[in-house]
Amino acid sequence: MNDRTEQVDDLHLVALPSAIGCTEMFVRFALTEWALRGMRDVAAQVARALAGIVVSTADPAKPGMITARVRLSGGDLIIEIETARPVPPPQTPQGVRTGAMELEPGRHVVWCTLPLPGGMNAAAVPLPRRQRRPSELTAQGTGLDDPMTMDPEVMQRILYGLNGTQDRRDH
Incomplete structure (x- = not known):
């Protein structure tokens, strides 16, 4: 069995109910x-x-940060919440493996694994392809990437407006 992590994504949050x-x-x-x-x-x-079990153990006055993480590894989807406090594993649906462990002092993780559907392997999951692509207008050569030229009178009106003056003679 290949337990190599094929994809991972995480999100850092403050350990509050939200x-x-x-x-x-x-x-x-x-x-x-x-x-x-x-x-x-x-x-x-x-x-x-x-997340609920981790947030419930946090001090509301100093909640600290948590990291929510999802990983595809082997034949499983793994959901993890990392925190600075020790956390017991929660009650989860039948047939789901959960656990809690200390990664190092001051760094704990509570986790759960869910089997991928139909015996699928993480390497077979179609992942999104993110590539930087130019917009259609840029690709057509519309000149949108050319430096803008600004009428000096318009620029002066904008600057006066930003300064909050009604009349340019105030300066």
Whole structure:
């Protein structure tokens, strides 16, 4: 079995209650991009549980930061929440593996693995291709990348407006 991580995405959040919903949305977005729409609901439920347990252990006066992470490795989708505090593993749906461990002093992770659908391997998941592409207008040579020339009178009116003066003679 190949347990090499094929794709990873993470999000840094403040460990406040709003991080729970943000973590859920982040996982849903990542799975949509990775064409794993069928896993979104259960993965979002698991992510919400993991983030909830981490946020519940945080000090509201000094919540600190957490890192929500999703990884594709081997035949699994792995959801992790990293924090500075020790956290017990949460209750999750039946058949889901969870755990909590200390990575190093002051660095803990709570995690859950979900099997990819149909025995799929992480290397077979179609990942988004992100390449920098010029816009259609730029590719057509419309001159949008040419430096702009500004009428000096217009520029002067803008500067006077930014300074909050009604009349240019005030200066």
